[in-house]
Amino acid sequence: MANEQADGSVWSSQEQIAAHLRDRIINGDFEPGEKLPSLRQMEAQFGVATNTIRAAIATLTSERLVISEQGRGVIVRRHRQLTMRPAAYKNPAPQGQKYQWLTENEKRGMAAKGKLLHVGEVIPPAAVRAVFQLGKNEPALLRRQVLSLDGEPCELVEVYLPLEIAAGTKLMNNHLLRGGSGRVLEDLGYPTLRCEDRVSAQLPTPEQYAALQMPTKLPVLRTFRTTFSTDDRPIQAEIMAKAGHLYELRYDF
CATH class of the missing domain: 3.40.1410.10 (Chorismate lyase-like)
Known part of the structure; x- marks a missing residue:
């Protein structure tokens, strides 16, 4: 899924997925407390392996945008923006x-x-x-x-x-x-x-x-x-x- 950008740089699949989800979170498409799509749903949506999705989620977690909750999945944090x-x-x-x-x-x-x-x-x-x-x-x-x-x-x-x-x-x-x-x-x-x-x-x-x-x-x-x-x-x-x-x-x- 890695794509070359207009300036010649290449974004990895992980970076593209994280950027897509980050934009939707910041713009309010995913509300605080809302669950992100499941790993299986995102695999189908983005056409990548589970490990790539997990890496993108880890990026958003480090950015303090989401948290993982046992039994619930990945949740948008209250302090979205x-x-x-x-x-x-x-x-x-x-x-x-x-x-x-x-x-x-x-x-x-x-x-x-x-x-x-x-x-x-x-x-x-x-x-x-x-x-x-x-x-x-x-x-x-x-x-x-x-x-x-x-x-x-x-x-x-x-x-x-x-x-x-x-x-x-x-x-x-x-x-x-x-x-x-x-x-x-x-x-x-x-x-x-x-x-x-x-x-x-x-x-x-x-x-x-x-x-x-x-x-x-x-x-x-x-x-x-x-x-x-x-x-x-x-x-x-x-x-x-x-x-x-x-x-x-x-x-x-």
Whole structure:
């Protein structure tokens, strides 16, 4: 069943079957909790051996799209693909409350958590340096954390802040910030007035691959967000990566 694609590449039968089933799951043709066709049915449909079907199912299992249940077969997981609404997390949390991302996902009935991975001064990527108008060797503060839903990693977040704002403040502390960095910035006199998102798809970096427990050959959704305050001053730059097959972004205009 392996076919040559327009670009000359060849997809194995296993990859084609996994891609077909993945597309139907993501598009809602198979609902959460629904059973996929049996091995025998898929053998007849795709004209391949049982081992090839099993390999395709193993791929979808590693992607967290399906699970195998004794006596039931292969079932589409509840977290088929989640819709995230970035505008819901734009503004800082009210004083004393949790980071907005945690609150919004807890409203969905999900266990949302953040785990801090790193806090420290780094030479940021060129795109971040451009936002803050930093020289090639000028540092910024980096706060890196991984966010999880129901115990599974869903987003790697890198928050960059200018040292002229962050130095000597809670932003330098090596622990999670209640309400998030936006809450601290507002308390310091830098309210969030607008955000600019640039969204792209890319293959994961080694850090993203490890933190998100990504299977191979699948892209991440990368959001580069700049937060602006008074006088349109950029006060924060974020690089956020989500597994592209598990999440979609919704923007309302």
